[in-house]
Amino acid sequence: MTYRLRLDPSIHAIYASLPEDGRRDIAVCLLDALADPIAHSVPFGVDDGIMRILAHGSVTISVLLDHDAKAITVVQIGYAG
Template identity: 60%
Template sequence: MTYRLKLDPSLHAAYKNLSDTARRDLAVCLLDALADPLAHSVPYGVDDGIFRTIASGRTTGVILIGADTITLVQLNTLD
């Protein structure tokens, strides 16, 4: 199953302002998570299978896994 991505407009604006490298790193994480979110993420705090962390390079994000959607709820970068 492939999940659909949901992204709040404010997080999309933050994404657009990232460096090219950070945008690429986050995009790769999100694309991988859309195919298999549990395999391409780690627990965010307690492993509830819903809130998960994705990371690559100097970019991290927190995703919320729904029935058929993944929502990016937090974005962090060291750039």
């Protein structure tokens, strides 16, 4: 089952302010993770299956996984470009 993506408007503003390569890397991370977020992420600290990190190219994304609601919430975007 595919997860839903949740973005706070402030997180979306960060995404929108990035150059095209950063937005593309974020899209790749998130689209891959929607089908299987555990397989496409690594633990953030202790592996609780909830707080995870996605990374691709020049970006890292911190997410919260809600397995019951099948939702991925982006909480932070890092860009090294």
